Amino acid sequence: MVRVPNLTRAESISALRNPLAFIAGRWTPTPRTVQRAALAALVMAVAIVVTGGAVRLTGSGLGCPTWPKCTEESLTTTGEMGLHGVIEFGNRMLTYVLCAAVGWAIIAARAAKPGRRDLTRLGWTQFWLVMGNAVLGGIVVLVGLNPYTVASHFLLSTALIAVATVMWQRTREGQAPPRPLVGPAVVQLVRVLTAATVVLIAVGTVVTGAGPHAGDSSDVERMPLDWETVSKVHAVFAWIVVTLAFALWFVLKAVDAPRGPLHRTRDLFLILLAQGAIGYVQYFTDLPEVLVGAHMFGSCLVWIGVLRVCLSLRERPGAPAGVPEPAKDEVLEGAAAR
Numbered sequence: 134m135v136r137v138p139n140l141t142r143a144e145s146i147s148a149l150r151n152p153l154a155f156i157a158g159r160w161t162p163t164p165r166t167v168q169r170a171a172l173a174a175l176v177m178a179v180a181i182v183v184t185g186g187a188v189r190l191t192g193s194g195l196g197c198p199t200w201p202k203c204t205e206e207s208l209t210t211t212g213e214m215g216l217h218g219v220i221e222f223g224n225r226m227l228t229y230v231l232c233a234a235v236g237w238a239i240i241a242a243r244a245a246k247p248g249r250r251d252l253t254r255l256g257w258t259q260f261w262l263v264m265g266n267a268v269l270g271g272i273v274v275l276v277g278l279n280p281y282t283v284a285s286h287f288l289l290s291t292a293l294i295a296v297a298t299v300m301w302q303r304t305r306e307g308q309a310p311p312r313p314l315v316g317p318a319v320v321q322l323v324r325v326l327t328a329a330t331v332v333l334i335a336v337g338t339v340v341t342g343a344g345p346h347a348g349d350s351s352d353v354e355r356m357p358l359d360w361e362t363v364s365k366v367h368a369v370f371a372w373i374v375v376t377l378a379f380a381l382w383f384v385l386k387a388v389d390a391p392r393g394p395l396h397r398t399r400d401l402f403l404i405l406l407a408q409g410a411i412g413y414v415q416y417f418t419d420l421p422e423v424l425v426g427a428h429m430f431g432s433c434l435v436w437i438g439v440l441r442v443c444l445s446l447r448e449r450p451g452a453p454a455g456v457p458e459p460a461k462d463e464v465l466e467g468a469a470a471r
Contacts, residue, residue: 157244167252167454168304170234170241174259175297177234179433181227182290185270186429188224190422194278194348196221200271228267235259238300245454251308252454255300262293278353280342287338294433298440307451314391315446319384323443326377330439333370334432340367346425364416371409374435378402381442397445401438408435 162170188194196210196217197203203210203222210218235256242252266289273282313320343360347353382398384390408431415424 153240153243156240157248160244161246162241162244164304164453167241167245168301170238171252171297171301171304173234174231174238174256175294175301175437177231178259178290178294178297179430179437181224181231182287182294182433183426183430184224184227185286185290186426188221189283189348190346190426191217191220192348192350193217193220194353195274195351197225197274200274225270228263228270231263232260235263242300242304242454249303249308249454252300252303255296255303258296259293259300262289262296266290266293278348280354280356283348284338284342287341288335291334291433291436294436295440298437299444302441302444303449304454306449306453309449309451311447311449313447315385315394316388319381319388319390319394320446322377322381322384323446326374326381327439327443329370329374329377330436333367333374334436336363336367336370337432339363345420346422368412368416371405371412375402375405375409378405393445393448394442397438397442401435401442404431404434404438407431 188196193216196214196219199205202208203214203218203225210222239253239256239260242249242256245252266286269282269286269289273279273286276282339356339358340360340363342356343358343363344355345360347355378398378401382395382402385395385398408428411424411428411431415421415428418424
């Protein structure tokens with residue numbers, strides 16, 4: 134067994150004042166650990182979106198009719214509330230799992246050697262987004278699933294996924310300034326693709342807010358828009374994003390771009406095709422709950438795919454998190470040897 138060292142009074146006080154610094158002084162995670170921690174936070178960010186969709190699609194949005202308690206008298210669900218209460222309360226409890234994953238990512242980033250303030254900042258940004266979305270989720274319940282608050286809830290989760298994706302990517306990079314791998318024209322095309330994707334996701338929340346899946350069996354307010362018209366607008370933006378992705382892939386092939394951007398664009402294009410197929414099938418089959426849930430999951434994958442394309446356009450030389458940078462003398466000796 135590994136002997137646990139005794140703590141002095143000063144060390145105990147230091148641990149209470151700054152537990153992250155205390156952990157960082159006694160533990161150095163491997164690069165793989167830092168990467169896995171960041172990936173776990175990303176996976177949980179997607180999972181909370183999917184389970185939130187399950188709450189809505191099963192009509193369990195008001196399974197716990199109040200917040201922060203489940204009922205006026207009980208903090209947890211009761212037997213009288215049935216399956217809907219269990220589903221809604223389970224989704225609330227999953228927020229704690231998400232917090233744990235984000236906390237692990239923060240601790241791993243803080244303890245990495247050499248220190249990575251960029252990773253730590255991204256981790257704390259995720260934490261505050263989770264806290265903000267938890268409060269917003271409570272507001273969604275208190276206002277009876279108002280569709281505008283539901284849309285905001287989803288968009289804030291999308292922002293969380295964006296930060297988690299960037300952190301995951303940064304754990305595999307160094308801290309040197311970014312070095313572009315493609316020309317300005319390609320970067321501009323990717324910016325247009327990203328903007329179109331943001332609009333696509335935003336219009337998707339309007340489709341949800343005007344559509345028939347209100348999230349509860351009671352009479353829930355819907356956005357005063359024609360659902361089919363909004364769906365057609367959503368489809369138009371989907372085709373714009375697909376066209377831009379294909380154009381980007383064609384341009385990257387034409388300029389003989391590095392494999393990173395080319396492969397990420399290929400992956401995005403395949404995700405978009407699958408997502409489009411699910412979207413059309415659900416539209417022509419009267420929105421079955423299973424396909425709507427799959428479409429929400431696909432929306433997360435599309436957003437991650439676009440972000441990975443953006444991040445693949447540059448590289449940051451140097452050692453990833455948890456790998457010490459070589460000393461200057463070692464670099465000079467290695468260059469002389471070559």
